Amino acid sequence: MTRCVLTGIDGSPQSEAAALWAAAEARRRGRALRLLHAWPWLDAGTENVSRPGDLRPRALDALRGIGDRIRHDHPGLPVEAAVISDDPVDGLVAAAKGQELLVLGSRGLGGFAGLLVGSVGLAVAAGAPIPTVLVRSGQAPAERPAAVEATREVLVGLDGREPGDAVVEFAVTEAELRGCRLRVVHGWDLVPAWAYGGLMPPQVDPVEQEAVEAALMSPVLTDLRAKHPGVDIVEDIRLGGGARALLEASTHADLVVVGRRETRHRLGPRLGPVAHAVMHHCAAPVAVVPHP
Template structure:
């Protein structure tokens, strides 16, 4: 049986090193080995045992070794492996992540709505990876599970189409962290049209909110039975899914969103909520693929 690793992509940037440290803490929680990977097309694909002119492999291996040593010092009981792959960064990361437990990448930016956090490689990988992919910004704290009080795990849900894989991942993450799970559903009344154009919808907001809350509770019931030790906060908000998740994410330990495994003529795409949360959240975000 193949061992499933937590895989962290490293590109030599401080943000990717922060992601590797976050991945190490996660691997320790999972009881899984950690694999540090650098992917770059200019790495020589031949003569792997010796450097050639212009070959970046020795420098990449040295950088990986430095990060690996830092992780081993912090987690002496953790198995840490390093590897380089000569490939397009997106293709290589997606390929290496198959059959692994989790993929962790760094993100960048200013945070909030003042700037964007995600680079083109991280965004493309999150849209294509077949395993849960976590994006971690450079300043994200790495929680110490032995001393730090647990925060919340926030999961964004559509009460009309909840994804079982997303819920299962979020509940398992909350249990491993000893954290509460906040299940967030943001909703908006559908607009009405008249001769004068779009008008505010004639909606009984309290009544509709009760309906949305009942749907959310119904979808959570099975997983609450499977994870009776996980405290659950059911959080229904008026204002749309993106704003609801981003507001709930402030101070959380992890945000979990889903991504449908469906193709577009432009390739694999993230949904609007996942795309916005990845760009604007300052909290680590896990993107979980689902049918």
């Protein structure tokens, strides 16, 4: 089976933005684009059969509309559309197996305006077996001023103690595809210690500790630069923790890349605190990459 870029469509502006972003990504990667609508109450018959209450024709119309726009904008890009009768989370996670990339619209419908990702996006990103990108409305590819174009970069969060090779390789590949800089961000914090029943300020020199953190990153960066000599790779070490560092550094990011451990929690797949925070609050598209 030929691997493709898969995107979920639900008729929202966010899913339309995700589809347009996915189309540009599919063209960069030389892959086909598959548009998928998953809903548990669609009739399970063929798409030529319409029954009272069957949502399949309406879903197919929405898919055809965005598919036609993408074919117009990207002549020659193979685009297919499908509707499946399944729960959106289960359907998207199952459909992602063996594919190149999954792209979703990022929409939070709760009462917290600062939270940008809804329950479906969170659940799919936590359980999908392939990298999953969440795109907000307004993040579809567009022309940029030359001054902004020159500052484009892909960001990746790196823990020097547990680098996550799959995460870093995904990020550097994305930078190569875009012809832009890769910024490797490492956020660290001063951890207070317990003493006499309470928290005490850490007895650490920040300057010395930053040198330690840089030394942890150095082997990974050296190896990365050797493997990808054509990519401008810069290191960015910041005091304040991983999520804060990525959010502060993401001003001009094309994409922010974070990792997600594949190990299963007893309550099911889950996201770590850094990935969770970045997904909710980052203005740029966010890629969540599973790794061992």
